[in-house]
Amino acid sequence: MPVREATLVRRDTVAEGTMAFYFSRPSGFQHRAGQSLLMTLVDPPQTDSEGDSRNFTIASAPHEAELMIATRMRDTAFKRVLKAAPIGTTVRLDGPNGEMVLHDDPARPAVLLAGGIGITPFLSIARDAAHQRLPHRLCLFYSNRRPEDAAFLAELRGLGQANPNFRLIAAMTEPEKSAQQWAGETGFIRREMLERHLPDLVSPIYYFAGPPAMTMAMQKMLEAIGIDEQAMRYEEFYGY
Ligand SMILES: Cc1cc2nc3c(=O)[nH]c(=O)nc-3n(C[C@H](O)[C@H](O)[C@H](O)COP(=O)(O)OP(=O)(O)OC[C@H]3O[C@@H](n4cnc5c(N)ncnc54)[C@H](O)[C@@H]3O)c2cc1C
Structure with missing residues (x-):
């Protein structure tokens, strides 16, 4: 999968200590509902031993214009950077990945x-x-x-x-x-x-x-x- 760039469009709080981050959908980026991506921060102002990349499920649906991820805001460098990042900040996206997609046979619930x-x-x-x-x-x-x-x-x-x-x-x-x-x-x-x-x-x-x-x-x-x-x-x- 090619690595693509996306920019932060907005963020909001979706539960206590839990935030959603919305990114522009890179052209040609298509996913199936339930798949995930690997997000990497570009030149972050701080880092720690856990590194600058995380796997996140794409919580938005394939037909939506933006890609949304949601996460619990634990105190790691990655999440501190994400929380404070100015709108328009660029991240790298690798994916989509994963097999958590709905089965084909509608007869099976x-x-x-x-x-x-x-x-x-x-x-x-x-x-x-x-x-x-x-x-x-x-x-x-x-x-x-x-x-x-x-x-x-x-x-x-x-x-x-x-x-x-x-x-x-x-x-x-x-x-x-x-x-x-x-x-x-x-x-x-x-x-x-x-x-x-x-x-x-x-x-x-x-x-x-x-x-x-x-x-x-x-x-x-x-x-x-x-x-x-x-x-x-x-x-x-x-x-x-
Ligand atoms: C396919 C997939 C989809 C995911 N989707 C989401 C999502 O939608 N939202 C979300 O918030 N999170 C998701 N995660 C988890 C996410 O990647 C982060 O691990 C999580 O958000 C915690 O990040 P953190 O920075 O708070 O802690 P991290 O620094 O990532 O991890 C904290 C601690 O977890 C332990 N740890 C790290 N990696 C492993 C490992 N492989 N096995 C066991 N322990 C480990 C280490 O001790 C580490 O110090 C997903 C993970 C996968 C694999």
């Missing part, structure tokens, strides 16, 4: 399991499915500590209302620490939760993304249900 910022590939997939009016049934389980931590929650709720093929089940693991009332699911994503929301656990293709402890737990849960490795697609977001 997709179950999407997101932990925290692991929502990014599924936001892209959900936006794309709505835009293309895909016939696939999508069921997204979205786990966060509190609603304040759940990036794009309002948008995902809206997609759930607009697209009859898309369902959102948001679950909070620490709702008691929230300033908001929470009437939805609580606790980790677990087999019993899937059983209450899915008519059949065996036929879907399962996609999951999040921190390593979450992806490991999802894999174990799915193996215990008897899901074949072929029906699992996942990505670990290390560094959290």
Whole structure:
């Protein structure tokens, strides 16, 4: 894949300690919903031992004019630079990469399991499915500590209302620490939760993304249900 340059167009806060960054789409850069890219800072004013490059999922959909990434703003040189970068700053993009893309067969539902910022590939997939009016049934389980931590929650709720093929089940693991009332699911994503929301656990293709402890737990849960490795697609977001 050729390395291309893009410029920062704008940024905003999408959850507590979580920001979205929008970049111009380089000409000829096309991706499939769910894919990622390797972003490299050009001559950054500071750096550290973790380096100047990070993998990010492209959280925007393929039809959108801009490329959007979203990340938790941890205190690393890369993220400090990104947060303070003037609009118009150039970055290098390598990609798109990755196989977290929706399967072809619409007869098989997709179950999407997101932990925290692991929502990014599924936001892209959900936006794309709505835009293309895909016939696939999508069921997204979205786990966060509190609603304040759940990036794009309002948008995902809206997609759930607009697209009859898309369902959102948001679950909070620490709702008691929230300033908001929470009437939805609580606790980790677990087999019993899937059983209450899915008519059949065996036929879907399962996609999951999040921190390593979450992806490991999802894999174990799915193996215990008897899901074949072929029906699992996942990505670990290390560094959290
Ligand atoms: C395909 C893919 C898609 C991703 N998409 C997103 C996204 O959409 N949004 C997002 O915020 N993040 C995403 N990530 C993770 C992202 O690349 C960063 O690692 C993360 O944002 C943390 O960055 P950081 O600067 O805070 O910490 P980092 O400096 O990147 O990492 C912190 C610590 O994590 C540990 N670490 C680093 N690499 C590894 C490794 N390979 N295995 C185990 N531990 C490691 C090291 O101890 C390091 O000090 C993605 C990763 C991959 C592989």
